[in-house]
Amino acid sequence: MVRGTGQERLHRSIITATASITAAMTMTGALSACGLGGDTDSSSGPEDHVTIAAIYPKTGLYAEYGKMFQQGFDLAKDEINEKGGIKGKQLNIAYYDTQSDAKQDAAVAPKIASDKSVIAVVGDYSSPASSAASPIFQQAGLVHYGFNNSSPVFTKSGDHVWTPQIGDNTYQEVNADAVSKRAKKVSVVYLENDWGRESYRYFRQEAERRGLQIAYQSSYLPDSTDLTPILIPAKDAAPDAVVDIGYGPDGALILNTLRDKLGYKGPFFGGQETKEFLALTGANSQDTIITGSFSATGTKDNKAQAFVKSFEKRYHTVPGNFEVTSYQAIMDLAHAGEKTSPTRQGIQEALKTADDFPLYQGNGGTFRFNTRTRRADEIKPILLQVDRGKFKQIEE
Structure with missing residues (x-):
């Protein structure tokens, strides 16, 4: 029996998530007991900070990716704050462990959307999980930056759903x-x-x-x-x-x-x-x-090389694709906030208008978004091959 394409199923998951927004709202009181209450990284007061919420798999089947994501997130956040934050406001990251499960994403999304300090959301690992939360963020006028979501239909949830990820x-x-x-x-x-x-x-x-x-x-x-x-x-x-x-x-x-x-x-x-x-x-x-999308040993971009050095100094290991994309996600949103304002409206406006987002992947440089698809068309894949226990970039 033909049961529909992956795109059709992802669309159905989006529709289902939209229909369940009201039901999900009733669950926010129980989120802390479920491990979805959010772990904020700073004790800054509400007037001197802004928050980016991260939905990611800290535990579960995809915990390895969650660990890599958090390394990139934390490094970017600390570098931003060391330079004065985003227009003088210190940046916090509130972490929500969803195990990259669509039901958990949909359940935690209302809590995130109702937190007025949150200026944008990054994550989740998988496109189906992310898409379960997107309609809720869309309704709240909150940018959902699915930096790891390669499904070509991911951004179709609404005009506040964006990704710099290369498409499948x-x-x-x-x-x-x-x-x-x-x-x-x-x-x-x-x-x-x-x-x-x-x-x-x-x-x-x-x-x-x-x-x-x-x-x-x-x-x-x-x-x-x-x-x-x-x-x-x-x-x-x-x-x-x-x-x-x-x-x-x-x-x-x-x-x-x-x-x-x-x-x-x-x-x-x-x-x-x-x-x-x-x-x-x-x-x-x-x-x-x-x-x-990235090679720590092959990149010729100066800022990407600086990122590699900073990452190695902090974590004593070489970063890969998942670490650089999570790092870049925070840098992208901070850049957006500096261009306009570190608010929900400011982030959305900058994603539509800025043409110089810093690019660490591929050949580096800068990129801008295609405002019709809300994707970054200029970022292209590279080939990596294992040689004696390490991935190295190869040319065709």
């Missing part, structure tokens, strides 16, 4: 191009959620355009622990390469199963640029290729 369609165009230059026939496995189905659809379209044959395809559930049943036929299809469209932990499971259990020795495209992925896969990840 653009990522998969680059992904399919890289694969087609190295293989003629592939097996593809992808995550069974809205994002995974949507991304696979884009990959399949681009593969067909390039004459790349998909000999086998299968989806898998996010919480899978044994993917041998779908990987045996993937290997038996005798592909030139295996492509995984998923996240880091499942990419590691797939790669280790292919290498250690099934003896597959061919090219692998998949996983994510995280320390967790590299730690889980070890030597199995050598030569793995992914699409990304």
